[in-house]
Amino acid sequence: MEEVISKNASSYKRLLRSYMESQDEQALYGVEKVSKAFIKNNILPEEIVNLHIQAMADICKDLTDEYKHSMNFLLEAMIFYGLAMQEIPLLREEKHVLQSEISVAASMQQTLLGTSKPEIEGLDIGVISVPAHQMNGDYHHFVKGKDGSLGIAIADVIGKGIPAALCMSMIKYAMDSYPEESMSPKSILKNLNRVVERNVDQSMFITMCYAHYQPEESKLSFSSAGHEPGFYYNAETDTFKEFDTKGLVLGVSPDADYKEYELTINKNDMVILLTDGVTECRDGDRFIENEEVLDIIKKYSELPAQEMVENVYKHFERLQDFQLRDDFTLLVLRKNM
Amino acid sequence: MNLTMNVIEENEKSILNVSGEIDAYTAPKLKETLLPLTKEEEKTVEVNLENVNYMDSTGLGVFISALKSAKESNSKLTLVNLQDRVLRIFEITGLDDIIDIRAAIRGGNE
CATH class of the missing domain: 1.10.1240.30 (KaiA/RbsU domain)
Structure with a gap:
């Protein structure tokens, strides 16, 4: 020195x-x-x-x-x-240790919450989920029933970062314990609501949309617990319709009840499920309106579902002042026969 | 983006005027100011959101905590003058059914 x-x-x-x-x-x-x-x-x-x-x-x-x-x-x-x-070198070293611990946790989370896109005849599925930070507070899950039906959950923890991500693991394991075929979306949400209400920190809540698709009848039933509404695309009329779902977020009140909605899907119709990371995208100070999100989805709707969701995300990513403020999950189902 | 707040105390009522954006960065500040108000016994806590142009889901967490805490101390929580974008979040999440919300901007008491 x-x-x-x-x-x-x-x-x-x-x-x-x-x-x-x-x-x-x-x-x-x-x-x-x-x-x-x-x-x-x-x-x-x-x-x-x-x-x-x-x-x-x-x-x-x-x-x-x-x-x-x-x-x-x-x-x-x-x-x-x-x-x-x-103190700086010491802090730097501590930061390094924490960072590597978080990345271990993040990859563990991926393993724990991993879900694979099922093959369902006549249904084209695309999904993309991008965390804003290292750990993802969004969650989506597919369950293929023995009767050929498909269960889809999409959820968002209110509260960010590591605690939120850990909370999701609990939800997943609660859901895994339900006998899938026998449960309707509304009873799944009612059950999860009790799990979250009893077990999660007071200031942490979860929004979820649960949908159940029966290919035989081309019927989708779904319920929402305060989740960002999805959209239905009617191929015949070439129009989008926002789901008019209402229901209290999970974890606020122990006796919440959920409504169940039904929809019959025809050839080339699409169901779009998303989290608020999509609808709250911003270009600098400008909010991106829902219509714009739908326009972009429409623009890529000729592509297979997976390429479609990836292109939609890339579109937002390319915006000049785009910064992902919240976890972004977009899921598309299209009936292709 | 900043969040500014001021509290006006009337007899049985605390009015919290909030302006700016409520997100993951500013929500802790809101919580710090709002929660102590809801801990006072038998009060009405009115939160004026007229000048809040953005709120994300972290803000909801703060208001749910405030609601729970207000109930515990026999107080009342009311949100007034919400902008459409902010009101929409309360509607989607079903929280407008359990929190007293008066969206329209109007003068005087009801």
Whole structure:
């Protein structure tokens, strides 16, 4: 440390003298380099002030006492900065440890919550889920019943980050324990509501849409617990309709009841389920309206469902000031026969 | 984006005027101000959201906590003057059924 200071002391003095004489840019550039060398070697700020005091004493022989006292005062003030700075390497190391722990947790979450897109004859499924941070507070899940039916859950934890993500694991395991075929969307939500109400922190809530599709009858039944409404695309009329679903978010009141809705799906019709990360996309300060989301979906609707959702996400990602503020999940079902 | 708040105390009523955006970054600040108001016994806490142009789901969490805390202390929580975008979130989540919400901007008491 001493060595670095003495090595740079003369150049500091030379640069200072040159700057005092002509205020030239070159000297400023030079001192930037000296300063970087100091930072690299963990030289404390008070050492630099001290260097400055000595250099000034050499350069100007007629310094006033006031000036000298003021510099000693500054020196004292800088000591505390130095103490704070000494903690930085330690904090950096701790941050590194935390980061790697979080990434382990994130990959564990992926394994725990992993779901695979099932093959259902006559149904084209596409899904994309992008977390805003390392861990995803959105969740989607497919269950293929023995009778050929398909259960789909899409959910969002209110509250962000790691606690939210952990909370989702609980939901998944609760759902896994239900005998799938025998339960309707509304009774699944009613059950989950009790699980969340009893077990989750007061300020954490979950919104969920649960849908059940029966290919034989081309019938979709679904219920929503405060979840961002999905859309139904009618191919014949070429129109979108927002689901008019209502229901209380999971975890607020123990005796919430959920309504169940039914929909018959025809060839080329689509059902679009999403989370508020999609509808709350922003381009800088501008909110993206639902109509715009639907326009984009329509634009790519000729593609297979998976390519479609990926292209919709890419479209938003390309917006100039786009920043993903919330986890983004988009799920599309299309009947293709 | 910032969130600013001020509290006006009337006899049995605290009015919290909020303006700005309520999101993951500002929600803790809202919680810090709102929760103590709902802990006072037998009060009406009125939150004026007239100047809130954006709220995400983290904001809901704060209002649900505030509702629970108000019930515990026999107080009442009312949200007034919500902008459409903010009102929509309360409607979607079904919370407009359990929280007293007066959306339209109007003067005086009902």
